Amino acid sequence: MKRFYLTLSIIALCSFFSVNSQAKSKIPEKEPVNLQLPSEIKSLLRQEMQQLQQGMQALIPAIISGDRKKIVGIAKKMQDSYIMKQKLTKKQMHTLHTSLSPAFIQLDQKFHGFAGMLAHVTEENKPELINFYFYKLTETCVQCHSEYAQTKFPALMPSTKHSGHH
Numbered sequence: 001m002k003r004f005y006l007t008l009s010i011i012a013l014c015s016f017f018s019v020n021s022q023a024k025s026k027i028p029e030k031e032p033v034n035l036q037l038p039s040e041i042k043s044l045l046r047q048e049m050q051q052l053q054q055g056m057q058a059l060i061p062a063i064i065s066g067d068r069k070k071i072v073g074i075a076k077k078m079q080d081s082y083i084m085k086q087k088l089t090k091k092q093m094h095t096l097h098t099s100l101s102p103a104f105i106q107l108d109q110k111f112h113g114f115a116g117m118l119a120h121v122t123e124e125n126k127p128e129l130i131n132f133y134f135y136k137l138t139e140t141c142v143q144c145h146s147e148y149a150q151t152k153f154p155a156l157m158p159s160t161k162h163s164g165h166h
Helices: 003-025 039-065 066-081 090-099 100-123 127-148
Strands: none
Touching: 039 066, 039 090, 039 127, 066 100, 100 127
8 A cells, every 4th residue: 555655656746747847848939928817807816826736735645645535625626616607707707708818718627627537536436547637637737837827937938958858
């Protein structure tokens, strides 16, 4: 059992580093995308991102300890945390939909879909798929941050220098 959790920890770490290096190598060089949102919507988006970050951080110890109940709870909260469905007025919803690119909305939907799948496979007690969906969540975070939050996460910006590894 300890070997299983050790393997799970190693997979989680490798996934993080793999996703980070893939994000750097796959994204064509271009100017950072700045989301042009009103301050009240930016504030709600920031709150959601902080909640999602806390959820991602809480998933690792829950996964490596096999705490399925906690994994399901966190994953369902992440699945349901659409800011578009929470505190926005109809006017703010319209502003949000017209301000965000279809690619951003698609990434957001993918993330929340993967969170739902993580909850589902955890309820079905499928450890190999739990790891897979945790990886997909991480990959989606890095992809979105690489594209839409380069000023906040400059380490995810594509480098023009190549280290010789591709």
